[in-house]
Amino acid sequence: MTKTASLYRMVTDQHICPFGLKSKDLLKREGYSVEDHKLTSRQQTDEFKQQHEVNTTPQTFIAGRRIGGYDDLREFFDKGPAQTEGTTYTPVIAIFAVALLIALGLNWNTSQALLSASTITHFVALSMCLLAVQKLRDLYAFSNQFITYDLLAMRWVRYAYVYPFAEAYAGLGMLAGFNAWLVAPVSLFIGVVGAVSVFKAVYIDKRELKCACVGGNSNVPLGFVSLTENLFMIGAALWMWLTP
Structure with missing residues (x-):
């Protein structure tokens, strides 16, 4: 017997609700025939x-019972929250994984x-x-977060705006094969300052x-x-000097 769900979602010339599309997709993956009601x-x-008497759309109804929005629908199907709250290492893992795959591809x-x-x-x-x-996407937001723990940036705020450019320069210099003396000092400097700052903030001051x-x-x-990011920079600098 076919399971049926009624979905009410916003679809206008200016806006298509992404959670409406996700709700429709989830219902179909769960084996439901969807009565798709578009609010135009x-x-x-x-x-x-x-x-x-609801504050948001989309809204899903199954067997005459209102389930709710996309998060409610995920909970109904025991899928867990759509987005994990709190701290996460996902962005860093994604960057390191892509960097490794590119290196292997090269x-x-x-x-x-x-x-x-x-x-x-x-x-x-x-x-x-x-x-x-990632830092250069929004230098202002980066600086606001960076100066709360970096020892040099605390004393000289402008360093927070220099740091991403220095990091990019060191990375590009390594890829381009620049002379070690043009790249290694920059990588070593920002790496040492960063490592000391993180170690002090986390392991000595116990700040979260x-x-x-x-x-x-x-x-x-x-x-x-x-x-680890800072140790990479230190290691890279030493490697450039040791392997001309």
Whole structure:
């Protein structure tokens, strides 16, 4: 017997509700035939909300029972919350994973051994570039978060605006094969300052902070991963000097 659900979602010339589309997709994946009722104007939407005494759309009804919005629908099907609240390492994991895959791809394309010294060099350089891009997306937001734990930025706020450019320069310099003396000092400097700052804030002062490594307003906790980013920079600098 076919299971049927009624979905009311906002679809206008100016706006298509993303949660309406997600609700429809979830219902279909759960084996429901969807009666898709599109609210094509603000007036229709407001009238629907007033009629059913709800504050938002979409709204799903199953067997005459109002289930609710997209989050309510996920809970109904025991899918858990759509978005995890609190701290998460997901952004950093995504960046490191993509950087590693690109490094492996570059070696594959040039017929080099997949796991080699160049793989590590490319991985670190690409990670630095990708992390710098995240910071440069919103320098103001990044600076607001960065100056709460970086020791140099606390004393000289402008350093927070210099840091992402220095990180990008070091990463690009490694990829381009610049002379070690042009790149390594920058990488070593920002890496040492960053490592000392994170270690002090997390392991000495025991402060619970959010890391600005993937840009401002992130939910990445300041800790081991943040320290790893800085250790990468220090290691990269030393590697450039040791392997001319």
